[in-house]
Amino acid sequence: MSQQSPASQHNGDNPVYPTVNYLNADRGVKSWLLTLDHKRIAVMYFVSVLVMFLVGGIFAMAVRLELLTPGPTIMGANTYNRMFTLHGVVMIFMFMIPAIPGVFGNFCMPLMLGAKDVAFPKLNLLSLYLYWTGSILAISAIVGGGLDTGWTFYPPYSTSTPMTAFPALLGVFILGFSSILTGLNFIVTIHTLRAPGLTWMRMQLFVWAIYATSIIQVLATPVIGLTVMLVGIEKVAGFGLFDATKGGDPVLFQHFFWFYSHPAVYIMVLPSMGVVSDAVAAFARKNVFGYKMIAYSSLGIAFVGFFAWGHHMFVSGQSPFDNGAFAVISMFVGVFTAIKVFNWVGTLYRGAILVSAPFLYICGFLFFVVFGGMTGIAVATVSLDVHWHDTYFVVAHFHFIMVGAVIMGFLIAIHYWFPKMFGRKYHEGWGMVAASFIILGFIATFIPQFLAGNAGMPRRYYMYPERFQALNVASTAGASLLAIGFVIIAIYLIYALLRGEIAGDNPWNSKGIEWLTTSPPDKHNFPKPIVVTQDPHSYQQPGEEVEHVVI
Amino acid sequence: MRELMRQLLWLPPQASTFAWPVDRLHYFVITVTMVASILTGLLAFYFFFKYRARRADQSTPLVLPSVKFEIAVIGVPLFFFLLWFVQGFQDYIWYTTPPKNTMDVYVMAKKWMWKFAYAEGGPNAIGTLHVPANRPVRLLMTSRDVLHSFYVPDFRIKQDVLPGRYTETWFEATKPGRYQIFCAEYCGTWHSQMWGEVVVMSGQDFDTWMVEQKAGLAERVDTGGDDGGNMRGSIVEYGKKIAMSEGCLRCHSLDGQPHIGPTWLDLYQRRETLENGESIIADEAYLTDSMIDPRGKVVKGFKPVMPTYKGRLAAPEAAALVEFIKSLRSTSLENLPSKEATYEPAKPSQPTQRR
Numbered sequence: 001m002s003q004q005s006p007a008s009q010h011n012g013d014n015p016v017y018p019t020v021n022y023l024n025a026d027r028g029v030k031s032w033l034l035t036l037d038h039k040r041i042a043v044m045y046f047v048s049v050l051v052m053f054l055v056g057g058i059f060a061m062a063v064r065l066e067l068l069t070p071g072p073t074i075m076g077a078n079t080y081n082r083m084f085t086l087h088g089v090v091m092i093f094m095f096m097i098p099a100i101p102g103v104f105g106n107f108c109m110p111l112m113l114g115a116k117d118v119a120f121p122k123l124n125l126l127s128l129y130l131y132w133t134g135s136i137l138a139i140s141a142i143v144g145g146g147l148d149t150g151w152t153f154y155p156p157y158s159t160s161t162p163m164t165a166f167p168a169l170l171g172v173f174i175l176g177f178s179s180i181l182t183g184l185n186f187i188v189t190i191h192t193l194r195a196p197g198l199t200w201m202r203m204q205l206f207v208w209a210i211y212a213t214s215i216i217q218v219l220a221t222p223v224i225g226l227t228v229m230l231v232g233i234e235k236v237a238g239f240g241l242f243d244a245t246k247g248g249d250p251v252l253f254q255h256f257f258w259f260y261s262h263p264a265v266y267i268m269v270l271p272s273m274g275v276v277s278d279a280v281a282a283f284a285r286k287n288v289f290g291y292k293m294i295a296y297s298s299l300g301i302a303f304v305g306f307f308a309w310g311h312h313m314f315v316s317g318q319s320p321f322d323n324g325a326f327a328v329i330s331m332f333v334g335v336f337t338a339i340k341v342f343n344w345v346g347t348l349y350r351g352a353i354l355v356s357a358p359f360l361y362i363c364g365f366l367f368f369v370v371f372g373g374m375t376g377i378a379v380a381t382v383s384l385d386v387h388w389h390d391t392y393f394v395v396a397h398f399h400f401i402m403v404g405a406v407i408m409g410f411l412i413a414i415h416y417w418f419p420k421m422f423g424r425k426y427h428e429g430w431g432m433v434a435a436s437f438i439i440l441g442f443i444a445t446f447i448p449q450f451l452a453g454n455a456g457m458p459r460r461y462y463m464y465p466e467r468f469q470a471l472n473v474a475s476t477a478g479a480s481l482l483a484i485g486f487v488i489i490a491i492y493l494i495y496a497l498l499r500g501e502i503a504g505d506n507p508w509n510s511k512g513i514e515w516l517t518t519s520p521p522d523k524h525n526f527p528k529p530i531v532v533t534q535d536p537h538s539y540q541q542p543g544e545e546v547e548h549v550v551i
Numbered sequence: 552m553r554e555l556m557r558q559l560l561w562l563p564p565q566a567s568t569f570a571w572p573v574d575r576l577h578y579f580v581i582t583v584t585m586v587a588s589i590l591t592g593l594l595a596f597y598f599f600f601k602y603r604a605r606r607a608d609q610s611t612p613l614v615l616p617s618v619k620f621e622i623a624v625i626g627v628p629l630f631f632f633l634l635w636f637v638q639g640f641q642d643y644i645w646y647t648t649p650p651k652n653t654m655d656v657y658v659m660a661k662k663w664m665w666k667f668a669y670a671e672g673g674p675n676a677i678g679t680l681h682v683p684a685n686r687p688v689r690l691l692m693t694s695r696d697v698l699h700s701f702y703v704p705d706f707r708i709k710q711d712v713l714p715g716r717y718t719e720t721w722f723e724a725t726k727p728g729r730y731q732i733f734c735a736e737y738c739g740t741w742h743s744q745m746w747g748e749v750v751v752m753s754g755q756d757f758d759t760w761m762v763e764q765k766a767g768l769a770e771r772v773d774t775g776g777d778d779g780g781n782m783r784g785s786i787v788e789y790g791k792k793i794a795m796s797e798g799c800l801r802c803h804s805l806d807g808q809p810h811i812g813p814t815w816l817d818l819y820q821r822r823e824t825l826e827n828g829e830s831i832i833a834d835e836a837y838l839t840d841s842m843i844d845p846r847g848k849v850v851k852g853f854k855p856v857m858p859t860y861k862g863r864l865a866a867p868e869a870a871a872l873v874e875f876i877k878s879l880r881s882t883s884l885e886n887l888p889s890k891e892a893t894y895e896p897a898k899p900s901q902p903t904q905r906r
Binding site for chain 1: 560561562563572573576577580581583584585587588589591592594595596598599602603604605606607608609610611612613614615616617620621624625628629632633635636638639640641642643644646647696697698700702704705707708709710711713714715716718731733734735736737738739740741742743744844
């Protein structure tokens with residue numbers, strides 16, 4: 001990404017591009033690779049996760065194209081199996097987990113605290129390097145060694161497949177450490193670097209969400225790290241921990257795996273919910289309805305999310321009693337999510353809504369998160385899951401959350417904070433066109449997959465009976481719309497980066513603390529120390545008579 | 552209405568007794584989900600038009616939730632979620648509790664095929680499972696290699712199949728016909744082709760078919776695969792032969808007499824107390840396990856003297872032995888309280904097993 005922007009040649013009316021800012025304060029490759037500035041690290045994360053998203057997206061399109069016809073279409077069975085493995089591994093471990101925390105957590109969270117940087121800047125840079133190392137190792141191992149286990153690595157298949165598994169698993173292990181260090185860094189930052197007056201109940205909701213996410217990252221990620229290493233060691237040294245012929249238990253792996261991977265869903269979705277909480281307030285110009293409920297429900301999800309993992313294993317041979325227990329616990333995650341949804345919609349009520357691309361994404365997000373979340377409740381209903389488990393219904397459900405919620409949140413964040421990061425505006429008209437493509441394309445891609453799951457099509461199928469073809473064609477068509485949407489976004493954002501209109505410091509008139517400095521910010525964030533005197537997301541003008549409404 | 556919903560949702564035919572309870576709850580859950588999500592989306596969109604900003608710095612009222620609103624926000628979803636849970640779990644318990652009088656079929660999964668063996672004797676089939684309609688059928692499943700999952704969409708049943716362990720599922724087909732079996736757990740290159748078929752026949756047709764099959768079997772050598780080549784006729788008979796040739800009967804009696812090991816009469820499904828105080832039920836898994844690792848779970852009152860049969864018994868042989876043990880019922884059948892007290896081993900000894 002081109003980082004420099006020539007100092008304000010666009011001078012003129014009011015918006016001014018700050019002549020010296022974090023993007024051009026230091027120059028040269030070394031000043032980027034060895035930087036300790038959280039904003040520069042965020043920009044490098046931004047570029048990296050976008051590359052990963054592109055790569056993962058290409059794999060997704062390959063999978064969708066293959067599924068156009070019931071038989072072989074453009075690739076062989078083994079290639080297909082590698083494609084969906086790559087799609088899953090890249091999108092989950094290299095895009096979705098680091099995306100919002102790595103980019104916007106890094107960029108905005110310290111700004112929202114009124115801080116100069118994160119608590120441990122060097123550790124922050126190390127996280128980025130670990131992320132690069134892990135990603136390169138995992139991708140080259142999968143491409144070179146042809147790993148075909150799916151992103152779930154279930155043994156005994158993963159320990160018996162002839163493909164190279166160890167380097168890929170090591171890559172995931174290293175990625176886990178990147179995630180742990182980031183989480184640790186953010187927790188300490190939030191505890192210690194809040195500006196004077198910034199009490200916990202005055203923190204912006206994005207910070208709350210990042211805080212809850214970080215707790216999960218620190219507590220859960222070590223489990224996946226150790227688990228994939230156990231698989232790796234088992235494959236290399238034949239330990240037999242998960243191998244029934246040696247007295248091991250393959251289901252044990254599933255417990256370990258989901259103990260991380262279920263909370264990992266919240267590592268991905270909580271930051272996105274945080275973005276929405278902030279953006280809803282900014283784009284409706286209104287206080288957040290039920291601020292405390294949203295903040296506490298983030299912590300609630302983080303807590304309850306640790307005890308729900310068994311709902312991935314209803315037909316694994318787990319005892320019926322356990323299944324019931326995990327099902328009830330899963331329902332509570334749904335309640336916390338519902339609380340958030342009601343409060344977001346409540347925030348819009350009597351607001352002053354800014355017509356914009358981010359707002360379209362917010363509408364889409366609300367629909368997707370309710371539909372995706374409630375289909376999650378549906379699959380947690382034990383008897384229904386027996387039919388849906390491992391079918392396209394589950395695939396559609398988690399894509400509704402992963403794409404519908406997480407990527408919508410990511411897109412909202414990109415559009416909302418683009419001016420903050422680069423000091424320029426994107427084209428709002430094109431933004432809304434792309435948003436329409438993405439929202440409609442998304443519905444067209446994944447609603448047919450729900451139906452294919454109902455009809456009984458199992459996931460990870462290279463070939464399928466002809467009766468599923470119509471639904472698969474519809475899904476692939478939808479995926480093309482999605483792809484077009486993303487291409488439009490890429491074009492107008494690159495254009496905006498180079499030639500976009502100068503945004504000015506606060507183009508959205510947002511009350512977030514991150515907007516109190518220039519856009520793009522100075523290398524040291526704020527020209528003078530911040531003192532917080534107001535409640536968060538407070539859009540009432542000081543001194544103005546405020547109408548109080550309670551519903 | 553029932554049929555319309557089924558077609559709208561692209562659901563396959565409801566061909567087992569479990570299908571309708573599942574679909575009924577499915578319709579309820581999905582209808583509420585659709586209504587809730589569309590209402591939310593539309594409400595957001597409506598606010599989008601109704602409360603558009605008129606000026607850039609427009610101020611807005613401070614709107615806060617009342618306690619009543621907060622309770623409703625928590626209560627209403629919780630009510631629906633718990634309602635679904637209660638109904639779903641009830642149905643699930645019914646589904647995981649097979650009736651007593653099931654017809655048992657052994658299922659062996661391997662990359663990338665399904666093999667079936669009838670407990671009551673009959674053909675050793677690959678890929679196609681013949682069953683009677685309106686009679687509960689229980690599947691005792693294990694895998695030779697990696698994880699698989701036995702899935703019949705038309706019956707709404709699915710169960711993972713694991714190596715080194717028996718899992719079970721059951722169904723009662725309601726309509727004669729042919730129903731596809733899928734493997735639902737990813738198992739490698741041809742996972743997507745690991746298909747099979749359940750052929751449901753009317754009870755009478757099935758009985759006739761079975762008689763024919765048995766007659767045919769008597770004449771031709773079964774070609775059922777790498778490990779079942781010598782399985783002919785009744786699996787129970789086969790088990791008896793193995794019990795004699797492997798020396799099982801030197802320690803286990805068939806008539807309830809106490810001996811070195813527990814008697815096999817009525818052993819199946821008996822509740823036993825182990826040395827360590829744990830209580831187990833002697834099901835297929837326990838019996839098989841005891842052959843392979845006899846010292847893992849020894850029944851109280853017996854000594855761990857049984858040698859392991861690991862490597863000596865092939866999987867079908869172990870299954871045949873289990874079936875032979877299952878066939879040994881005293882006339883009073885189950886329901887007797889467990890009989891371990893009657894053992895009083897003359898000379899100590901041992902049943903066994905682990906896990």
